[in-house]
Amino acid sequence: MDAMATEPLVRDIMHTPPVKVTPITPVNEAAQIMMDKGVGSLIIVDDSDNLIGIVTKTDIVREVVAKGLSRNVPVGNIMTKNPYFVLEDYTVKEAAELMGTHNIGHLPVLSRNNMKPVGMISKRDIIRLAPHYITLVYVLQSQVEKR
Template identity: 35%
Template sequence: MEDVFIARVMTAGATTVTPETSVEEAAQVMLDQGIGSVVVVDEEGRLAGILTTTDFVRIVAERQPKDESTVADFMTTDVVTAVAQDVVTDVAKKLLEHQIHHIPVVTDDDHIIGIATTTDLTSYVTTLEEYE
């Protein structure tokens, strides 16, 4: 597989919420858009965290009341990220190494430009196989 930058494979843009968003609202956004994560950004649009379907499993397991829970209560703050110039194979290794399914693609100052998911990478690999 040639060195392809993740910017070519990622989903451009990302659905974002703020840390103050209720988990119920974040869940509704994810359901409405058919996505597995929302990226949490601060007031300047910089990456603050990520909330994924895996986090919702934890929310349910901990039985937090929906009306009192915010995204900040459950989001992952030590977010593994990529930059647009990262090679696809390197990003795939990060996903495997950290056992994650979503990786925000950010600028040098942590502004979101997209998100790469295991689905994006699978789709890319499938496209490569069609041309072999």
């Protein structure tokens, strides 16, 4: 039997539907959406629902709160543009490797069919649903930090 067939896939553990906003969404509104939905990040999409960025709670704290900026600043001003992402049929191991190598905690999940956002996967999802892979995330992350 193919070893990959037994590997859990991103689609099996991702949060769906993804929580999306546009780049003109004010930070205070984005923060409220995160609180209401219980998520730590939002996918930023254009008018055609294409992934253009991601914003996390950490981004809001670091780029808005700590710098004393207006809470009305658009998320497009602080988002990570062209973020790393995974496709829904990637293995959880591949997602964990990407997170560890690039020291990121959230990955948008795109559909292989149309490359539109269909979910989000986080380190917390991996810890909860595939805990044996979280070691991989932190081992790779520590190797990157030593460079």
